[in-house]
Amino acid sequence: MAKSAKQxxxxxAALEVFRERGYADARMADIAERAGVSYGLVYHYFGSKEVxxxxxxxxxxxxxxxxxEREVASSAPTRDKLVGIIEFFLETYGQKPxxxxxxxxxxxxxxxxxxxxxxxxxxxxxxxxxxIMIQGQESxxxxxxxPPHHLTYIFYGAIETFISxxxxxxxxxxxxxxxxxxxxxxxxFTDGARAR
Amino acid sequence: MAKSAKQxxxxxAALEVFRERGYADARMADIAERAGVSYGLVYHYFGSKEVxxxxxxxxxxxxxxxxxEREVASSAPTRDKLVGIIEFFLETYGQKPxxxxxxxxxxxxxxxxxxxxxxxxxxxxxxxxxxIMIQGQESxxxxxxxPPHHLTYIFYGAIETFISxxxxxxxxxxxxxxxxxxxxxxxxFTDGARAR
Amino acid sequence: MAKSAKQxxxxxAALEVFRERGYADARMADIAERAGVSYGLVYHYFGSKEVxxxxxxxxxxxxxxxxxEREVASSAPTRDKLVGIIEFFLETYGQKPxxxxxxxxxxxxxxxxxxxxxxxxxxxxxxxxxxIMIQGQESxxxxxxxPPHHLTYIFYGAIETFISxxxxxxxxxxxxxxxxxxxxxxxxFTDGARAR
Amino acid sequence: MAKSAKQxxxxxAALEVFRERGYADARMADIAERAGVSYGLVYHYFGSKEVxxxxxxxxxxxxxxxxxEREVASSAPTRDKLVGIIEFFLETYGQKPxxxxxxxxxxxxxxxxxxxxxxxxxxxxxxxxxxIMIQGQESxxxxxxxPPHHLTYIFYGAIETFISxxxxxxxxxxxxxxxxxxxxxxxxFTDGARAR
DNA sequence: GATGAATGAGAGTTCATTCAT
DNA sequence: TATGAATGAACTCTCATTCAT
Numbered sequence: 001m002a003k004s005a006k007q008x009x010x011x012x013a014a015l016e017v018f019r020e021r022g023y024a025d026a027r028m029a030d031i032a033e034r035a036g037v038s039y040g041l042v043y044h045y046f047g048s049k050e051v052x053x054x055x056x057x058x059x060x061x062x063x064x065x066x067x068x069e070r071e072v073a074s075s076a077p078t079r080d081k082l083v084g085i086i087e088f089f090l091e092t093y094g095q096k097p098x099x100x101x102x103x104x105x106x107x108x109x110x111x112x113x114x115x116x117x118x119x120x121x122x123x124x125x126x127x128x129x130x131x132i133m134i135q136g137q138e139s140x141x142x143x144x145x146x147p148p149h150h151l152t153y154i155f156y157g158a159i160e161t162f163i164s165x166x167x168x169x170x171x172x173x174x175x176x177x178x179x180x181x182x183x184x185x186x187x188x189f190t191d192g193a194r195a196r
Numbered sequence: 197m198a199k200s201a202k203q204x205x206x207x208x209a210a211l212e213v214f215r216e217r218g219y220a221d222a223r224m225a226d227i228a229e230r231a232g233v234s235y236g237l238v239y240h241y242f243g244s245k246e247v248x249x250x251x252x253x254x255x256x257x258x259x260x261x262x263x264x265e266r267e268v269a270s271s272a273p274t275r276d277k278l279v280g281i282i283e284f285f286l287e288t289y290g291q292k293p294x295x296x297x298x299x300x301x302x303x304x305x306x307x308x309x310x311x312x313x314x315x316x317x318x319x320x321x322x323x324x325x326x327x328i329m330i331q332g333q334e335s336x337x338x339x340x341x342x343p344p345h346h347l348t349y350i351f352y353g354a355i356e357t358f359i360s361x362x363x364x365x366x367x368x369x370x371x372x373x374x375x376x377x378x379x380x381x382x383x384x385f386t387d388g389a390r391a392r
Numbered sequence: 393m394a395k396s397a398k399q400x401x402x403x404x405a406a407l408e409v410f411r412e413r414g415y416a417d418a419r420m421a422d423i424a425e426r427a428g429v430s431y432g433l434v435y436h437y438f439g440s441k442e443v444x445x446x447x448x449x450x451x452x453x454x455x456x457x458x459x460x461e462r463e464v465a466s467s468a469p470t471r472d473k474l475v476g477i478i479e480f481f482l483e484t485y486g487q488k489p490x491x492x493x494x495x496x497x498x499x500x501x502x503x504x505x506x507x508x509x510x511x512x513x514x515x516x517x518x519x520x521x522x523x524i525m526i527q528g529q530e531s532x533x534x535x536x537x538x539p540p541h542h543l544t545y546i547f548y549g550a551i552e553t554f555i556s557x558x559x560x561x562x563x564x565x566x567x568x569x570x571x572x573x574x575x576x577x578x579x580x581f582t583d584g585a586r587a588r
Numbered sequence: 589m590a591k592s593a594k595q596x597x598x599x600x601a602a603l604e605v606f607r608e609r610g611y612a613d614a615r616m617a618d619i620a621e622r623a624g625v626s627y628g629l630v631y632h633y634f635g636s637k638e639v640x641x642x643x644x645x646x647x648x649x650x651x652x653x654x655x656x657e658r659e660v661a662s663s664a665p666t667r668d669k670l671v672g673i674i675e676f677f678l679e680t681y682g683q684k685p686x687x688x689x690x691x692x693x694x695x696x697x698x699x700x701x702x703x704x705x706x707x708x709x710x711x712x713x714x715x716x717x718x719x720i721m722i723q724g725q726e727s728x729x730x731x732x733x734x735p736p737h738h739l740t741y742i743f744y745g746a747i748e749t750f751i752s753x754x755x756x757x758x759x760x761x762x763x764x765x766x767x768x769x770x771x772x773x774x775x776x777f778t779d780g781a782r783a784r
Numbered sequence: 785g786a787t788g789a790a791t792g793a794g795a796g797t798t799c800a801t802t803c804a805t
Numbered sequence: 806t807a808t809g810a811a812t813g814a815a816c817t818c819t820c821a822t823t824c825a826t
Contacts, residue, residue: 006810024220028796038812043797045810108304108360119364126361136389143391150358150380151389157357158350164304165322165349168315184346192388193332193347195339202785224821234787236824245821398806416612420800430808432803441800500696500752511756518753528781535783542772543781545753546746553745554738556696557714560707576738584780585724585739587731594789616817626791631818633789 007045010035014052015098023053023106053106060103061121063092068128078136079190082155085129086182089159093166094173101167108160126152158185203241206231210248211294219249219302249302256299257317259288264324274332275386278351281325282378285355289362290369297363304356322348354381399437402427406444407490415445415498445498452495453513455484460520470528474547474581477521478574481551485558486565493559500552518544550577595633598623602640603686611641611694641694648691649709651680656716666724670743670777673717674770677747681754682761689755696748714740746773 013035017026028049032039046052067088071081093100107118126149133151136142142151162181166173209231213222224245228235242248263284267277289296303314325348332338338347358377362369405427409418420441424431438444459480463473485492499510518541525543528534534543554573558565601623605614616637620627634640655676659669681688695706714737721739724730730739750769754761 022220024218027794040797040799040813041811043799044812047797049796122364137391140391142389146380146384146389147376150376151384153357153361154354154381154384154389157353157355159353161349161353161356162346168318180343180346184342185350188342188347188350188385188388190388190390192384192386193338193342193350194386195333195336200785223819235822236787236789237785239822240786396806414612416610419798431801432808432810433806435801436807514756529783532783534781538772538776538781539768542750542768543776545749546773546776546781549745549747549749550742551745553741553748557741560710572735572738576734577742580734580739580742580777580780582780582782584776584778585730585734585742586778587725587728615815628792628818628820629790632791635818637817 006035006037006041010037010042010045010052011056014056015096015102018053018056018106019098019101023049056099056102057107060099060107061125064088064125065128068125068132072128072131072135078132078139078141079186081132081135082186082189083182085132085155086159086185089163090173090178090181093163094178097167100163104160104164104167126156129156155185155189158189200241202231202233202237206233206238206241206248207252210252211292211298214249214252214302215294215297252295252298253303256295256303257321260284260321261324264321264328268324268327268331274328274335274337275382277328277331278382278385279378281328281351282355282381285359286369286374286377289359290374293363296359300356300360300363322352325352351381351385354385396437398427398429398433402429402434402437402444403448406448407488407494410445410448410498411490411493448491448494449499452491452499453517456480456517457520460517460524464520464523464527470524470531470533471578471582473524473527474578475574477524477547478551478577481555482565482570482573485555486570489559492555496552496556496559518548521548547577547581550581594623594625594629598625598630598633598640599644602644603684603690606641606644606694607686607689611637644687644690645695648687648695649713652676652713653716656713656720660716660719660723666720666727666729667774667778669720669723670774671770673720673743674747674773677751678761678766678769681751682766685755688751692748692752692755714744717744743773743777746777 010031014026014031017030017034020026021030026049028042029039031052032042035042042052046055067084071084074081074084076084089100129152130148133142133148133155136151137144137148162185165171166177171177206227210222210227213226213230216222217226222245224235224238227248228238231238238248242251263280267280270277270280272280285296322345326344329338329344329347329351332347333340333344358381361367367373402423406418406423409422409426412418413422418441420431420434423444424434427434434444438447459476463476466473466476468476481492521544522540525534525540525547528543529536529540554577557563563569598619602614602619605618605622608614609618614637616630617627619640620630623630630640634643655672659672662669662672664672677688717740718736721730721736721743724739725732725736750773753759759765
């Protein structure tokens with residue numbers, strides 16, 4: 001239907017504008033213009049700037065949760081699950097750099113997202129990640145010396161910083177870069193940075 | 197550089213307001229009111245909202261660089277340097293939670309800071325961190341398998357996520373929490389999360 | 393003039409919405425939704441919000457004039473004519489409370505209706521009322537001490553206030569209330585409020 | 589102080605614009621322009637269009653209540669009290685035609701004022717008026733045949749219609765007109781319109 | 785130094801209306 | 806006849822900033 005087409009175009013335009021200017025500086029007029037539609041149509045479909053932003057963020061969280069839940073439920077070894085998570089972030093950056101950039105710049109910590117609900121989303125994600133760490137500890141892969149939520153923070157922090165640096169530097173993701181990032185995170189997280 | 201007392205009061209008020217509402221939503225009138233001065237005075241001293249924000253951010257970067265440069269120059273073993281860096285972040289969170297919160301929410305990735313200059317600040321910090329990693333590799337403490345800038349991302353990402361979680365959850369920093377965070381980051385970064 | 397059923401439904405919806413929200417705050421979308429039709433259809437039939445409102449108001453004036461002209465032409469005693477007029481307002485309130493409410497709230501004095509034409513409508517009504525007052529003076533029923541247009545204002549003002557109070561208080565019209573209102577207006581208007 | 593001066597100028601401008609265009613069609617830009625001040629200053633002082641309007645309406649109600657309470661408390665004969673009330677409305681029309689016009693067009697019945705609070709204001713006024721009617725009945729001046737609230741409606745309705753006609757017709761109030769209106773209302777209300 | 789009245793560009797949002805289907 | 810996607814002018818309100826005192 002034509003309806004979804006225009007909606008999709010507006011969402012894409014919003015992704016671009018939110019990435020370029022940030023939520024606060026993004027103007028609805030920019031988004032409309034970028035989408036090639038009138039002012040009012042954005043409101044016709046999305047009601048407000050806030051709703052438009054939330055729809056975008058929601059879609060991100062949903063993808064993220066879906067992936068995490070798949071990994072939690074999977075019977076693969078923990079190491080593969082960690083690989084899956086890193087891969088998800090890197091591939092999303094490759095395929096939807098705008099979405100990833102908005103996540104990193106406007107959601108992760110931004111005060112824009114400092115609401116009860118924003119916190120809850122994060123906690124849900126961390127909870128799922130923690131489950132995987134617990135699975136890893138129970139399977140004997142991960143050490144029990146470090147609490148699983150701390151493992152989560154370190155693991156996730158590593159990924160996020162890699163992504164952030166790419167976002168900030170507007171670095172394109174090559175196959176080679178992806179592999180090196182994956183190896184670095186995985187190796188340090190599992191075996192440490194210490195020379196042997 | 198003898199700031200008048202009023203200047204300090206305004207800076208403190210700005211720290212609070214920027215933390216509570218974020219840069220975009222913070223109003224100069226709020227800051228003036230919080231400081232108990234007229235808002236003409238804020239302009240008298242700081243010229244603009246942007247300048248006021250930058251002065252705050254600048255002070256953060258300067259403290260951070262000073263610490264990093266001390267560590268780089270120090271002849272202590274790499275492990276102690278890493279401890280020093282983690283300690284700096286945790287202690288700053290404990291003593292200046294507003295500043296730390298602004299750094300995490302408004303500077304780290306926020307589009308507010310997506311300028312050439314913002315990127316440069318980060319790169320300078322990463323550069324200093326990388327030096328320490330190189331020192332570690334050269335001293336034989338850190339493995340050469342992982343490039344030093346990747347080590348930087350992983351190490352810093354871990355710290356930042358610990359801080360972020362505390363900021364988001366408005367968690368007070370107890371001695372015990374500080375120690376456990378320190379141990380977790382250090383242990384995983386150096387020896388990995390894998391069970392032995 | 394064979395209105396389609398849809399037209400009637402739209403008019404009824406408009407009556408409700410105009411009463412509930414007033415002309416200025418009534419949205420065409422509300423009216424369409426209330427009527428259960430698309431808002432294109434409202435335009436198809438009525439062209440604009442203003443026209444839709446005017447059709448409603450017009451219908452009121454036409455009913456009012458028709459009644460007034462009957463009374464003017466009638467050979468009944470003046471007292472009966474006054475009774476007829478009061479009855480008309482009270483019965484219309486009972487049967488078409490929305491219409492009456494709109495008249496009282498949006499037409500009587502509202503700036504919405506402060507046009508040359510709005511004034512003319514009122515003047516026409518007052519003119520007809522004045523004729524009856526003159527008939528009353530000529531028949532010897534009403535005193536010649538008060539000019540007929542002043543009699544008109546006092547008589548109509550009494551009715552309008554009774555109606556307004558019911559509209560404002562959303563008071564349902566019982567038989568008993570109707571009688572008491574009728575008696576009060578009639579008695580005071582003809583014989584005065586003074587004790588005898 | 590200069591402060592109050594500007595505030596007064598803005599209020600006066602608002603009175604004019606609200607009268608000319610009605611609340612809904614009045615634009616804040618018009619009011620600012622009329623007052624010869626900037627856009628923002630109106631907001632600086634009054635916060636919103638609604639507040640500005642309410643301040644105006646409030647001032648009217650306060651004057652009205654003050655007068656009514658004086659009359660209720662007075663030991664003058666009821667007839668003089670009625671004269672006082674009529675005089676108040678007529679004189680206010682003469683001296684503050686804009687205020688009176690707004691009251692008649694935007695407050696009396698307008699849906700603008702169809703709120704719980706609007707109703708309450710009216711009821712308070714009617715209550716005070718009723719007290720005077722009761723005093724009149726107790727002193728033997730007014731008949732007990734008609735309930736005092738009905739007397740109120742008839743008396744007030746007469747005044748309001750006189751005022752409304754002048755407002756609608758933009759009729760200036762001459763001494764002579766004032767006297768004739770006073771006499772007409774008083775005579776009909778007390779002694780009736782019937783010939784003797 | 786200190787105040788806060790005054791400014792006005794600019795943003796989000798509303799909603800009557802049009803028109804292709 | 807009927808729909809509702811699409812338009813855009815118009816409006817309220819915000820808030821960084823200026824400046825006379």
